[in-house]
Amino acid sequence: MYLLLVNPKAGNKLYRRIERRFIGLLNRYKIKHKIVVVDDLSSTTDLLKENIKSGIKAVVAVGGNGTVTAVIDALADYDLPLSIIPITKTNHLARLLGIANWQAGVRALSHHHIRPKRLGKIGQRYFMGELTIAPKRNLIKNIFGQKSRLKRFFGTNRPLTPKNQHSIACQLKLDSELEVSGQLARLDINLIDEGKKKMRIQLHTLTETGAEVSVLWANRLEINSSLNMPIVSGNETLANTPATIQAVTKTIEVIQPAPKSKRKQG
Amino acid sequence: MAKDRKDFADFNQPDTLIGKEVVVTGTLNSEGDIQINGQFEGKIEAAADVIIGEHAKVKADIRAGNVYVAGEVEGDIQAIERLEILETGRVNGNVNSQAMSIEPGGILKGSSAMQETAETAPAAQPTYELEEEKE
Numbered sequence: 001m002y003l004l005l006v007n008p009k010a011g012n013k014l015y016r017r018i019e020r021r022f023i024g025l026l027n028r029y030k031i032k033h034k035i036v037v038v039d040d041l042s043s044t045t046d047l048l049k050e051n052i053k054s055g056i057k058a059v060v061a062v063g064g065n066g067t068v069t070a071v072i073d074a075l076a077d078y079d080l081p082l083s084i085i086p087i088t089k090t091n092h093l094a095r096l097l098g099i100a101n102w103q104a105g106v107r108a109l110s111h112h113h114i115r116p117k118r119l120g121k122i123g124q125r126y127f128m129g130e131l132t133i134a135p136k137r138n139l140i141k142n143i144f145g146q147k148s149r150l151k152r153f154f155g156t157n158r159p160l161t162p163k164n165q166h167s168i169a170c171q172l173k174l175d176s177e178l179e180v181s182g183q184l185a186r187l188d189i190n191l192i193d194e195g196k197k198k199m200r201i202q203l204h205t206l207t208e209t210g211a212e213v214s215v216l217w218a219n220r221l222e223i224n225s226s227l228n229m230p231i232v233s234g235n236e237t238l239a240n241t242p243a244t245i246q247a248v249t250k251t252i253e254v255i256q257p258a259p260k261s262k263r264k265q266g
Numbered sequence: 267m268a269k270d271r272k273d274f275a276d277f278n279q280p281d282t283l284i285g286k287e288v289v290v291t292g293t294l295n296s297e298g299d300i301q302i303n304g305q306f307e308g309k310i311e312a313a314a315d316v317i318i319g320e321h322a323k324v325k326a327d328i329r330a331g332n333v334y335v336a337g338e339v340e341g342d343i344q345a346i347e348r349l350e351i352l353e354t355g356r357v358n359g360n361v362n363s364q365a366m367s368i369e370p371g372g373i374l375k376g377s378s379a380m381q382e383t384a385e386t387a388p389a390a391q392p393t394y395e396l397e398e399e400k401e
Binding site for chain 1: 283284
């Protein structure tokens with residue numbers, strides 16, 4: 001049986017509108033399930049504790065980025081796979097896993113194709129996949145610049161150019177071995193799933209000729225900046241700088257869409 | 267295998283890359299290639315190659331497979347295979363490598379020592395046998 005943790009507020013309360021079709025699709029694929037509605041994401045850990053029993057095959061986060069990060073954080077202490085059914089269009093991890101919409105999420109459940117994914121930690125909070133750290137101004141400009149219908153109509157919804165980006169003085173400490181300083185416009189952190197590889201850290205700086213990227217590797221990163229910057233996974237802010245981010249050896253099993261050849265067989 | 271100038275020019279995906287506007291201090295260890303275009307102070311150890319870009323300023327001892335210098339280096343360099351100082355390169359320190367080249371315009375202030383390569387070293391010691399005189 002699958003334990004579905006559903007956030008009814010995600011995606012502008014989309015779940016309430018698709019509920020019948022959603023349950024219908026689960027039944028069509030003969031997926032045994034239990035639905036638990038999470039009205040308050042801060043209670044996810046308690047809800048999981050109450051509902052985890054033997055016989056549960058996986059915990060499914062049904063919602064957006066906030067739901068997924070809350071479930072990952074709660075699930076890190078259990079030995080159970082995670083699955084994601086995106087309700088919002090901006091579900092970052094679902095997109096990384098190749099799950100385009102809620103129908104694809106349900107189909108992935110029916111195939112139950114599992115792959116381990118590495119976990120990272122910001123302070124005491126677990127995360128998975130990628131993180132972006134950038135000045136608020138750049139993040140907001142990027143989001144609104146590309147989503148604005150008016151800007152799209154006039155063809156001005158271009159991504160930020162180095163000229164109109166903002167940069168902030170940052171100091172990074174990598175594994176207590178390296179100290180890095182510079183004016184950063186953005187910092188991308190990738191958890192590498194292969195073996196015990198370190199986190200890939202990409203520093204985006206601005207030069208007279210344009211943007212430039214530096215690539216460094218570390219298991220532990222301390223970041224300090226002259227102004228507080230949000231640490232974002234998708235569009236969900238997990239923390240703010242100053243912060244310590246580390247790659248832990250722990251992995252979580254994640255249900256992904258089956259490879260095409262396997263899908264045909266199924 | 268050592269890189270030629272064409273590879274060096276196309277070297278745009280190193281494992282570790284330090285950009286122009288970035289200042290780094292400490293010990294940098296890497297299994298892959300390292301390219302430094304900014305400022306670095308400390309120690310560099312790489313199993314593969316190290317490239318010091320044209321605008322880079324490095325104060326460090328470097329130990330790597332191949333070392334290519336197009337910027338400024340203050341410190342000792344130990345290249346297990348090859349050291350190349352390009353036309354804009356300046357090295358202030360002692361260098362040790364199997365093979366070395368300095369392009370016109372490149373500067374080395376320090377001593378250089380060459381290691382013996384497998385090709386130059388004799389493969390085996392010659393042996394001499396005396397035929398016993400048959401009576």
